[in-house]
Amino acid sequence: MIAGAADLTFLALSLPFVAACLAPVLFRLFGHRAAWLLALAPAVSFLHLAGFIAEVARGETVTGGYAWVPSYNLSFSWYIDGLALVFGLLITGIGVLVVLYAGGYLKGHPQQGRFFSFLMMFMGAMLGLVVSDSFLMLFVFWELTSITSFLLIGFDHERPAARRAALQALLVTGGGGLFLLAGLLMIWNIADVTQMSLLLSYGEVVKASPYYLAALLLVLVGAFTKSAQFPFHVWLPNAMEAPTPVSAYLHSATMVKAGVYLLMRLYPAMGGTPVWEILLPVFGGGTLLTGALMALRQTDLKLMLAYTTVASLGLLVLLVGFGSPYAIEAAVLYLVGHSLFKGALFMVAGAIDHGTGTRDLTRLGGLRRAMPVTFAAALLAALSMAGLPPFFGFLAKEEIYLALAAGNLRSILFTIVAVAGNALMFAAAFAVALKPFLGESRQTLKHPHEAPALMWIGPLVLALAGLAAALVSTAFHAAISSPMASAVRGEATAIAVGPMPHVGLPLALSAATILLGLAAYRLLDRLRDALARFFQALGPGPDQGFDEVLEALVACAVKVTRFVQPGRLDIYLSVTFAAVAAVLLLPLFLWGEAPSEPAFAWPSLSELAMLLIAVIGLAAVLVAVDRLTAIVALGIQGFAVAVLFLLFGAPDLAFTQFMIETLSVVILALVMTRLRLHASDRRPAGQRLADGAVALGCGLGLTLLLLKATEGVFDTALGDFFGSYSKVIAHGANVVNVIIVDFRGTDTLGEIAVVLAAGMAILALIRLGKTQKQSGK
Known part of the structure; x- marks a missing residue:
C-alpha cells in the first residue's frame, strides 16, 4: 500500500474517534440535527472501505500501518481481506443508519452529546478490532469495545438495572478479554509471530504444539464471553437496558459478533482439529x-x-x-x-x-x-x-x-x-x-x-x-x-x-x-406459559448465579482485606520484609544456588577502623534508650560505608552516600519530633526476636545474593560506558549523579514523584495530628 493510501485508510479508521470528540460540541450547536453531521464519519469510512471491494474480490489484501515499538515488533497495522472488509462495511454501513436512528430516538434528550460520543467511540473500537493485524492492537480494541459498551449500556446510570447490566457486561466480556490476552501470548510463543496475517500460514505449527489445547481454550473463553455463548450469555439480554439504538447496533453488526469474528479469523491457524470440531x-x-x-x-x-x-x-x-x-x-x-x-x-x-x-x-x-x-x-x-x-x-x-x-x-x-x-x-x-x-x-x-x-x-x-x-x-x-x-x-x-x-x-x-x-x-401463548414453568422448575439460572458469585467475591475480598490490612504499620512492614527474606533465601538453598565460600583478603587498618565504626553504630542502634538516639546512631553506619567507598576509589559514590545519610538523619529526626510516639521502643521480647529474625534474614539474603553475583565474570562494559560518556554527553564529572539525573532520568523522576507523594501524605498526617490535638480528640 502506498503511503498516501495508507494515510487515507488511517484517517478512515480514525474518523469515528474524531466524531466522538466533536459530538458534545456539535449537539450544543445544532441540537438533534447534529446526527446528520456525525453520520458523515461512518459514511466516509464506509465509502473508503467500499473502494477496496474490487481489489479484495480478486484475492488481494490491503495492508498498512505504523511502527509503534519497533524493538518489540509492535505496530498499529491493519490487514483488510474479505473477512475484515465485510465486517468493516457492516460496522460503518449499519453505523450510519444507527446514528440517524438515534438522532430521532433521542431527540430532545439532554445528554445526546454524551450518548453519541460513547456510540462513536464504540464504533471506532469495533472497526479497529476487525482490521487489526497486530495481536496487541486487536487486544486493545477488544477491551475498548467492552469499556465503551459499558458506557452505552449504563447510559441511563440513574437506574440500578442499567448500572447492573453495564457492570455485568463489563465483567463478563472484560474478564474473557484477559483469557484472550493469555491465549494470544501463548500463540505468540508457539508461532513466534505477532501479526494475524503471518499467523495464518503457521497453522500446522500451532496445531502440532503441545500447548495448542491450552491456547485454544483460552481463546475460546474470550470468544465465548464476547459472543454470549452459554453459560456466558446472560449479559447480552440484560444489555437491553441500553437505549434501543445501542441494542440495534450491538446485536446486529458489532460487539456480539466480535467473538465470531475471532473464531473465523483464527480458523486457518487453529480450526479443523477434533477438539475444535467438538467444543464449538x-x-x-x-x-x-x-x-x-x-x-x-x-x-x-x-x-x-x-x-x-x-x-x-x-x-x-x-x-x-x-x-x-x-x-x-x-x-x-x-x-x-x-x-x-x-x-x-x-x-x-x-x-x-x-x-x-x-x-x-x-x-x-x-x-x-x-x-x-x-x-x-x-x-x-x-x-x-x-x-x-x-x-x-x-x-x-x-x-x-x-x-x-x-x-x-x-x-x-x-x-x-x-x-x-x-x-x-x-x-x-x-x-x-x-x-x-x-x-x-x-x-x-x-x-x-x-x-x-x-x-x-x-x-x-x-x-x-x-x-x-x-x-x-x-x-x-x-x-x-x-x-x-x-x-x-x-x-x-x-x-x-x-x-x-x-x-x-x-x-x-x-x-x-x-x-x-x-x-x-400459533401456540405461542401456551408455549410461553409452558416454557415459564419449565425454566422455573430448573431453578436459578446463570443470571442469578452471576449475582451470587459477585456477592461471594466481594465478601471474600472484605475478609481478605481485613486479614491482610488490619491497620497496623508494624504488621505490614514485618510481612513485607519476611516475604523479601523468603524470596532471597529460599531459591538459594532449594535450588542449590548458594555461593561458594568466599576468599577474602585481609583488610587494611583504615578499612578495619571503618568496619569497627559501623559495628559500633549498629550496637548503638540496638542499645539506644530512645528513638532519636537510634536515628543518629543509624547514620554512623551510613557514614562508615561512605568512607569505605572513598577508600576503594569511588569518591562520587561516597559523596552521594554522605548527602543521603545526612538528609535521612535530618528528615527522620524532624519527623520523629512531630509524631506523637513513645520515647522508647515498647515492643515485647517475643516481637523483638521475631523482628530481629526477619531483619537478619533480609541481611543474610542480600549478602548471599551479592556474593553469588560477584562469583561471575566481572563485565566492565557498563562502567566503561558511563566513565567515557558522562562528561561528553551529560557534561558532568560526577558519574553517579550523571547516571541518576541523565542516563536514568525518567526513572529518577518517577522516584521523585513517589517521594513527593509520600511527603505530602506525611504532611497531611502531621497536620491532622495538630488538628486533633487542638480539638482535644
Missing part, C-alpha cells in the same frame, strides 16, 4: 436452543430479539466449528443476513416503543394503520429472519442445511438442533413483526403514531437490503460472500446459492422448519 458445535448448539427457547418465553419485544440474537450467535459458532465443506459458507451468509434483519427488527421495536409507549407484546395490536412504514419494514425483516424466499435469510438457511445434513449420527443430531432452533426463531420473528400490527387496536394504547423519518429510514433500508442482496445474489457473492468465505477458509471459495428454491434435502428441511415455526407461532 456443542457449545454453539446448546446456545442456539437455549436462546431460542428463552426468546419465546418473553413478552418484551427487545428481550425476544435479544434472545434470538443469542440463538443466532450459537448457530454461527456451531457452523464455524462443524467442519463440513459448506459450513463456513453457511456461517458467512447467515452472519451477513442476520446483521441486516436483526438490525432492522431492533429498530422496529424501538419505533413501536416510541409510537405507543410500550414494548409489551400482550398490550400491542392493530398498529398496521397507525404505523404502516414500520409494519412494512418489520414484515420484510421477519421474512428474511424466517428464511423464506427470495430473501437473503433463505439463502443462508439453505446453505446451513446443506452444510449440516449428512448420514452420520453427528450430522443428524446437529441438523435436528438447527431445525428446532430455526423453527423457534421463525416463531419469534413473526411474533415481533405481526402480533403488534395485526388484530384489533388495543384500548390501552393512547394515540399510536408512526415514528419520525429518522427512525424508519434505518429499518426499511436494512430490510430492503436483505431482499436486494438475495435478488442480485450472483454479483453479491462475487463481491462480498465469496471473498469473505475465502478469507475464513484460507483458500479460494465460490458461493453459488441463489434465491430460487431447488428440490433436495435442504429444501425439505426448510419446509420442515417453516411448518414447525408456524405451529410454534
